[in-house]
Amino acid sequence: MIKPRSRRGGGRPTIADVARKAGVGAITVSRALREPERVSEELRRQIQAAVDELGYVPDPNARALASARAEVFGVLVPSLTNNVFAEVVRGIYDSLSASPFRIQLGNTHYSGLEEERLLQLFGSQRPAALIVAGIDQTPTSRKLLENAGCPVVQVMETGPDPVDMMVGFSHLDGGRAATEHLIEAGYRRIGFIGARMDPRSQRRLAGYRAAMEAAGLFDPRLVTTTPVLSSVSLGREMLRDALAKVPTLDGVFCNNDDIALGVLFECHRASIAVPKTIGIVGFNDLDMMQVAFPSVTSIRTHRYEIGRRAVAMALAAIAGNRPDQRVIDLGFELKRRESTDR
Amino acid sequence: MIKPRSRRGGGRPTIADVARKAGVGAITVSRALREPERVSEELRRQIQAAVDELGYVPDPNARALASARAEVFGVLVPSLTNNVFAEVVRGIYDSLSASPFRIQLGNTHYSGLEEERLLQLFGSQRPAALIVAGIDQTPTSRKLLENAGCPVVQVMETGPDPVDMMVGFSHLDGGRAATEHLIEAGYRRIGFIGARMDPRSQRRLAGYRAAMEAAGLFDPRLVTTTPVLSSVSLGREMLRDALAKVPTLDGVFCNNDDIALGVLFECHRASIAVPKTIGIVGFNDLDMMQVAFPSVTSIRTHRYEIGRRAVAMALAAIAGNRPDQRVIDLGFELKRRESTDR
DNA sequence: GGCGAAAGTGGTAGCGCTACCATTCCGCAG
DNA sequence: CTGCGGAATGGTAGCGCTACCACTTTCGCC
Missing domain, CATH: 3.40.50.2300 (Response regulator)
Known part of the structure; x- marks a missing residue:
């Protein structure tokens, strides 16, 4: 009887397996995946071959733990069935589908308390960005957003006092x-x-x-x-x-x-x-x-576009170039x- | 100048901080939070007090890494704006809001390839359960579901050959x-x-x-x-x-x-x-x-109920009592x- | 009174990954 | 020939948590 490779884990390949197969150090595999330009052409090829052969997929949890930053966008909307928010969310998903970011969607049911609870929960994941609907957060929620340590985009409305950034209309x-x-x-x-x-x-x-x-x-x-x-x-x-x-x-x-x-x-x-x-x-x-x-x-109103812009702003901020214009008014017709x- | 508590991490309290403050071992804190009945009344109180005072929130990433199981439900639907799926998703969210489980929602855009990609992605997180719309997965997707190592519920339809469980109608x-x-x-x-x-x-x-x-x-x-x-x-x-x-x-x-x-x-x-x-x-x-x-x-059709039932079945399976009836037909009127x- | 079981608690060793720093190797200036 | 800087690579030490096992204490039972 074969003993499992370890007492835990599903036996799927880890970065160490890839490194062994490619004959390099684990850290080099990690780099090849995240910053390919810092690894030589040749090793990159070898590593890619090993990844393909083993079917290696990085564990996002381990990644988040080690880097203290999850590749997750937290999104909070008051309703999932209201077509308006569904379209905003669709814009967000479409904009993020080609990126490595996952989406953590929360439904506040129009409740400030629920929003606080979800913000607390999402915050514990150290998300890469937060997108929240509306500008009327409770003081507690606002503080949570300010201390989130990541870009924050308030969507659907515009107002004079953004936590960080805003996309919406009046x-x-x-x-x-x-x-x-x-x-x-x-x-x-x-x-x-x-x-x-x-x-x-x-x-x-x-x-x-x-x-x-x-x-x-x-x-x-x-x-x-x-x-x-x-x-x-x-x-x-x-x-x-x-x-x-x-x-x-x-x-x-x-x-x-x-x-x-x-x-x-x-x-x-x-x-x-x-x-x-x-x-x-x-x-x-x-x-x-x-x-x-x-x-x-x-x-x-331009719901889908609001979702797209919110993501674009957040991604820019993550990349280090926060847009000059922190509040974008998309207007209405x-x-x-x-x-x-x- | 105060040196940061550690080179990484946002400085938020960890389980060790709570343990120190409560005068117990870290593992006891962990248990008090997850299986309170296994910790004595008195320690439980002390620990709760320390948690409240420090504002401790467990890091889900570390948790997932250590236990090789994320408290996440993966949900795949073909559309976010279609009211029908929005209601299924709402049922899922409502059923899960009081539980510790988060939801990872994916939009397949009615594409088999996209479904495979998302299934691969979700699988890397070792979700607690997977809920997918439809029964016409590609062979690749089906294999991914079978090897997911967690309960799987196919929703919206019924059919003769469930991957694991099913809720829907004809x-x-x-x-x-x-x-x-x-x-x-x-x-x-x-x-x-x-x-x-x-x-x-x-x-x-x-x-x-x-x-x-x-x-x-x-x-x-x-x-x-x-x-x-x-x-x-x-x-x-x-x-x-x-x-x-x-x-x-x-x-x-x-x-x-x-x-x-x-x-x-x-x-x-x-x-x-x-x-x-x-x-x-x-x-x-x-x-x-x-x-x-x-x-x-x-x-x-009973969309909201389909979402609720899917969660109920998955939770039962997680708890170890997979329902006898693996396919539930909710019918229509x-x-x-x-x-x-x- | 001795013994085993059960309940309660803690220590140790990772989970899979990346930050940080060290090392190697090269080319080139002095 | 030495020394130095930069590019490429690797080793080590964790990130915060829990599985596993060990230990202590209590209790019931023969």
Whole structure:
């Protein structure tokens, strides 16, 4: 009976096996893999041959322990099913797939406490970089980020006081632009409908309010919100609520496109003409908005690009050249469509 | 000037610091943290106090290295933005959030090669378990899974030959049930519209075909597919294509709900009465289907539950009691709605 | 009262890798 | 011919933790 090579370990090849086979020192194998230019052409070839033959794959845990730095990006988002964050995450994954970095994804469920817990957990891994959604971290979280000892990118929003770097856009401006568009289109009793009032939603609401007040149209009864998680069916219910409160409602700025779609369907069902009787504006501009009937005006945001930029900034910082511009505003675009075309 | 405690490391407390402060051996601290019942009440308290005071968090890398087992679940899905997989992943995250296990999520982009690469990468970490979407792994991937040395759960589908364990349902039966429902409702020229024909879509198509042939209604011209990624706008275009090919089309089984929604909107736009002129059935039953106008019949699948069950099975296997039933079929439900109610 | 088992605790030796420093070898200036 | 700098390579000593085994103490039982 063959004794296992060691009491532990799965018996897979280690760097020492490769070194032996290639007839070099272990450290040279390590270098050949990480900084090939520091090893002579010839040894590099021999080592590569040994690696291929043995099917050697470095153990990331041993690597992280020895170098006190894991090749991991920690990513924290409040939701995995919300299409908006899914796209940011997709941008991050796509940008990192060709690099040696792995991704540690955490779901905070919109909870500050959960965010602290995950930050603590991720920090213990000494990640190469951290990407977190939002700019409203708790003081504890902020401290954890500041002491993380790695590049930090806050995404989705812009603000005056980055922990380190930021990529996003102004939700306040987005909310204002959406509302101003409705006002310009001639709507007057414009409601705000929003679920899951996270800080970004609050800022969109603030933008709505600013625009309405500037036009002398603001009325608190026009605002309908709930802490419940956003969904299409919720949009439908909330339009009903809003109409019950304000029967003369002639426009809605929806906190996001799910809500907007629910509102649109409810209008169909209740035979409310869109855009004639009620105008609708969404937020995020999901693919379906331009296909809907009528197509729905929305604020297009650049989620995928936010993910890509965040990674690019982090990688630059890791490489030692932190960008001069620490806050990048990717802006947004108002997409005018049939739902406000009257 | 104070010399750093060691040449490397961030200066954060180690298990030795805790042991010193608590006046015990390092190994006892380790045990108190992992198997508290094996340490006396009193020491446990002392150790906990030292941990709290120092803010000690175990280094997962060192842990993984020493125990040859990382507290990581590797999860492989073909897409991060597809709501279906997002829900499976959410189920996995929610089930694991209270456990010590982290999650390593990989996006295969529906590519077998990418799956192999990621499996190789994940394997090097000696994960505690692997959860992979689908049952159509390449031979290489299958071998990697078999040799992973940890529980493996294939999710989303059921099949006769699990690598280890499986949770899902029969896409073929789902496709058949959807089609039979349309036939029973009196539709005759029933089309199949599907994008991104991955293996699961292929099986739904096979189910459609089986039902159509059994009823003597099959006609290859009724089938419209494309390799392009599914989206709502694609659904709209594909209905146009389908109608151009078969103007007498009176029903559609859509490969998924995004497509179904696009089809529904195109019907609105072209003033095609639903369900009178055309009946529509979707697949997955996203929240929006019951809110749509008219509401859309769909096959409800239990994505979140699949994620939860996969974790439950893996955890059981890790704990040493692999379930007797290695393949769990969670089934599906046909949700009859207005879009086929005639 | 002696003995073995069991419970509680600790020491030692790694896990697989890399930081740090030492060594070798070469070319070239003095 | 010596000395020196730089490039290429290697040895040693850990990184922070846990597996394995040894030791001590307590307790039950014949």
